[in-house]
Amino acid sequence: MQFDESQPIYLQVVLQIKKKIVTGQKKNGEKLKSGRELALEYHINPNTAARVYQTLEAEGVAFTKRGLGTFVTEDAAVNVSLRKELAADFIARFKKDMSEIGFTEEEMRTLI
Numbered sequence: 001m002q003f004d005e006s007q008p009i010y011l012q013v014v015l016q017i018k019k020k021i022v023t024g025q026k027k028n029g030e031k032l033k034s035g036r037e038l039a040l041e042y043h044i045n046p047n048t049a050a051r052v053y054q055t056l057e058a059e060g061v062a063f064t065k066r067g068l069g070t071f072v073t074e075d076a077a078v079n080v081s082l083r084k085e086l087a088a089d090f091i092a093r094f095k096k097d098m099s100e101i102g103f104t105e106e107e108m109r110t111l112i
Helices: 009-022 035-042 046-058 076-100 105-111
Strands: 062-065 069-072
Touching (some): 009 035, 009 046, 009 076, 046 069
Antiparallel strands (some): 062 069
8 A cells, every 4th residue: 555645644644544434345343453463464554553453443333352362343333424434535535636736616616
């Protein structure tokens, strides 16, 4: 994965995991990789991997069972809100990027 220098790495990994959940690549209740495995997969520091899981837990996207690992939330409603959250983020980024190159909101709507 190529990391964007303008955003913290852990947030980029969090976003990738959220995308996997929304697209069904990771199912509700499914066990996530260990912190060490996550660090190896994304070529990140194990402390960064721990921060990824802490963030996912704080946002209610994942939970940890002591001694068993970290799991995707079993709450299906989280998937719906995640999908909306990701869509809002993508739209905001699109609008920001387009306005930086001189497009008005009306022009953006026309393009879409």
